[in-house]
Amino acid sequence: MTPLLVLLVLVILTILMTVKVVPQQRAYVMERLGKFYAVLQPGINFIIPFFDRVAYKYNLKEAAIDIPEQICITRDNVQVRMDGVIFIQVIDPKKAAYGISDYxxxxxxxxxxxxxxxxxxxxxxxxxxxxxxxxxxxxxxxDEAAIGWGVKVLRYEIKNITPPQSVLIAMEKQMQAERERRAVILQSDGEKQAAINVAEGQKQKVVLESEGLRLRQINEAEGEAAALRSVAEATAESIRLVAAAIQQDGGSEAVQLKVAENYVEQFGKLAKAGNTLILPANLADMGSLIATALTVVKSEQKK
Structure with missing residues (x-):
């Protein structure tokens, strides 16, 4: 390999080491000569090779951390097993890197x-x-303690609360007793409402029957009154007709004849009805009896 080629390779490696690409939602903590220098933001960043180095890399997305199950003691001295999950997010990479060793x-x-x-x-x-x-x-x-850690606690959720088996059995019995109590209450309420409905129905029945009886009595009384009025009106009309007939020619003689007929008819009935017959002293004087009756009729006409 020629020296020129070696030099070219070194130059290319140096350029590659100078460029540092940071992905989105990531943060790189850079140190220069062992001292904090900067936090590299997402995108292309330039560093000095051999002097700068990326000491820490953090994910800025929200993270869910499982809280292991543990035993807790309640105020009434019952041991329960509980676990949960917590959601956190790194908001300050520098504090997360140098504020605590493991946040x-x-x-x-x-x-x-x-x-x-x-x-x-x-x-x-x-x-x-x-x-x-x-x-x-x-x-x-x-969240209060994590201020210096560069971490933000977003929320926490309890996953499971597990009491001892003996407590679970007692709770089950308590729930069963509560359900039975509610069932008894509902049944008694139903019976009470049914009794109320029956009593209310009986009451309405009595009221309606009494109202019907009252209306029937009123109607009967009004009917009887109307009948009496009709009879009285008919009697008055017949009396007026008789009085008018008497005023006509021959009316007086007709009255005498009618009185005589009625007298004889009633006397005959009296003779048939009893074993003992009482005769008036002036039975032979029929004319005087009729004259007396006509005197009474005439006196009534004058009135």
């Missing part, structure tokens, strides 16, 4: 200690209800 390990440890602390403040029943409270507490605690 991932630090975040995991801080998440576990904070979770144990928060669980210790709650009873077992509350741990299932206060998931959001625990999540917020873990995020706030880690």
């Amino acid at each position: 991932t390990f630090a975040v995991i440890q801080l998440a576990q200690t904070t979770m144990r602390s928060e669980i210790g403040k709650l009873d077992l029943d509350k741990t299932f209800e206060e998931r959001m409270t625990i999540n917020r507490a873990v995020v706030e605690s880690i």
Whole structure:
């Protein structure tokens, strides 16, 4: 190999070492002679070969870190197994490189200690209800400590809460008892509502029957009154016709004849009805009896 070719190869290698291409959502921490110099941004960057070197490379995307399962003790002294997942993002590569040796390990440890602390403040029943409270507490605690690490904690989620088997059995029995209690309450409420509906139906039936009876009595009373009015009107009309007939020629003689006929007819009925017959003293004087009756009729006509 000729010296010229060797020189050409060295020049090409030097040029390649001078150019540093950084991918998108990546950050390279560059040191010059062992000291922090700059953070290379995505794109083409130029460095001085043999003097500059890329000391750290960071992914700026959001990362999910699994929090291993651990045993936590609740306020009522029940051991539960819990694990979770935390989402973080590197926002300052320089602090991430020089602020802590391993920010991932630090975040995991801080998440576990904070979770144990928060669980210790709650009873077992509350741990299932206060998931959001625990999540917020873990995020706030880690985010406050991670300021100097160049890391931003975005959110934390509890994945599993596993009580001991004995507690699970007790909880199952409690849930079964609660379901049975609700079933009994629902059944009693149904029976109560059914009884109310029956009583309400009976009440409406009695009211409707009494209302119907009242209307029937009113209708019957109105019918009887109308009948009495019709009878009275017919009687009055017949009396007016009789009075008008008497005023005509021969009316008086007709009245005498009618009175005599009625007298004889009623006397005959009286004779048939009983064994004892009482005769008036003036039975032979039929004319005087008719004259007395006509006197009464005439007096009524004058009125």
